[in-house]
Amino acid sequence: VQLVESGGGLVQPGGSLRISCTASGFTFDTYWMSWVRQAPGKGLEWVANIKHDGSEKYYADSVKGRFTISRDNAKNSLYLQMNSLRVEDTAVFYCARDTRCDGESCYSEGLDIWGQGTVVTVSS
């Protein structure tokens, strides 16, 4: 069971970046997925999550309207499109496995699998 993030890098303020997360070892399309970030020297901040079938998406107020979460279940992949980036968005971004669903019945057992993180730096 593994999550691997990619796509991080250096971007100027106001710029855009898309980061990805590839899952393996579990049935990806039965789980909600989340993005969580951690600014340098700071705590964890939940960013967004997406339902197992992609039909529902939720965002933290700090990124709403600027970030878009999406997924491609055929590719076992999760994405985060980040627009209008700000210096304060600089962080390590982690993808994490969220709630498990069996049809319309869902069961939360925590954010139980995490990737190693990808670093996003917003700076001029």
Added chain:
Amino acid sequence: EIVLTQSPATLSLSPGERATLSCRSRQSFSDFLAWYQQKPGQAPRLVIYDTSRRATGIPARFSGSGSGTDFTLTISTVEPEDFAVYYCQQRNIWPPRHTFGQGTKLEIK
């Protein structure tokens, strides 16, 4: 919006001692609460979910308890590998957003 406050910010203990970490909410909730351990340079690791259930591979010295507005993570006998930062996390039933506490650093005394 749920706000989680963890205390103390830093807990200094010697190996073999008992650790008690607190997570409090301003408003009562009956929803999901979890605890995570994070060591420097590593991703967080789930320790406890659903207030008191140990995650896979977590030793029995870790236990969680609480309800309403007060939750506790207890390490019965701290081992050298337990020194880390611990975060509590709450998930609403609906909308299914997550909130983290600011963390408690468990350091070697």
